[in-house]
Amino acid sequence: MKKHISVFIIILAVIFCFVAVASSPTNYKTMYEKLLKDYNSLKTQYDKLKKENANLQAKVNEFSKKAATSTVYEYQRDIILNGATLKYKVPFINYKGMRFVHLDSILYCFYNKNIAPWKIDDNKKALVIGPNLTPNGGIFLTDLPLSDYYSIDFNPVSNSNEVTILGATKGKNTVWRAYNTQWWDENDSKRYTFVQYKLNGDYKKLNLTLGLDDDTDVGGSGVFKIYLDGEKRYESPIAKGEKPKNVSLEVVGENTLKIEFYINKHYRDLQAFPVVVDAVLYK
Structure with a gap:
């Protein structure tokens, strides 16, 4: 009896499935049209992307050609200090001659002092x-x-290139202006002119020549003094028309060089142009 009931249930299930399939609202034509529409949409997007990719590739090729003929970026340079190449490199970005790194600040940080001059040597x-x-x-x-x-x-x-002493042109020079007015007394601070340099203890010897430029007014005279770290190491009077003074000094361990010119008092107003000529430092 149980066996007959099981067979009957199976037959009913099969009949139910056939009825369900037969009564389903499936429309294969509608499904096909939808799939075709989706396909055409995807194909359109693909063609668009393919075209955009071709345009991008063309731009890449164009930029590659330009890059091959343009100045390349340089990200670091060797450091040559007083003729010796250091093991360190300095960060550096250069494009078509333009600097993008403030080298003065970098050098100050590296050495904790001002270093000058410096230059970029493209050959090296x-x-x-x-x-x-x-x-x-x-x-x-x-x-x-x-x-x-x-x-x-x-x-x-x-x-x-306009400095002359006794008619001779002096190329390597530093010139400045001193002035006398008859109203200033002999101790007036405006009589003391000077130029000053930082040596940072880097040198051992200094040779230089001191004189008055030919544009100094007739009657102009004064006194040159040289100070190293505030200590007077040289003094000599000089007047217009006199031969320049040759000076040689030891500067070992000295940090500051000051060359002062005091203009003498005169009965009339006049100007003088003190000159430091051919000053050379040796390590």
């Missing part, structure tokens, strides 16, 4: 610190920056 691909050496191995004082000065209505000028 290096940051070169320190002045050019003279034929005998020294460096010109004019290659160092002024750390301080006092000049009357005239900023000190380095390497002027």
Whole structure:
């Protein structure tokens, strides 16, 4: 009896499935049209992306050609300090000659002092610190920056091509202006003009020549004094028309060089142009 009941249930289940399928609202034409529409939409998107990809590839090729013929970015340079290449490199970004790193600040941080001059040597691909050496191995004082000065209505000028002493042109020079007025007494502070440099203890010897430029007024005279770290190490009087004075000093361990010119009192107003000529520092 149980066996007959099981067979009967199976037959009913099969009949139910046939009835359900036969009565389903499935419309294969509608399904096909929907799938076709989705396909066409995807194909349109694909064609659009393919076109955009082709445009991007064309731009990549164009930029690649430009990059091959353009100046490349350079991210670091060797450091050459006073002729010696250091093991360190300086961060540096250069594009078509433009600097994007403030090298003065970097150098100050590296060495905790001002270093000058410096320049970028493209041939050596290096940051070169320190002045050019003279034929005998020294460096010109004019290659160092002024750390301080006092000049009357005239900023000190380095390497002027207009400086002459007794008719002879002096190329490597620093010239400034001193002034006398008959109303100033002999101790007036405005009589004391000077130029000053930082040596930072880097040098051993200093050779230089002191004189008055030919543009100094007739009757102009004064006294040159040289101070190292505030201590007077040289003094000499001079007047217009006199031969320049040659000076040689030991500067081992000295940090500050000050060259002062005191203009003498005169019965009339006049100007003088003290000059430091061919000043060379040796390590």
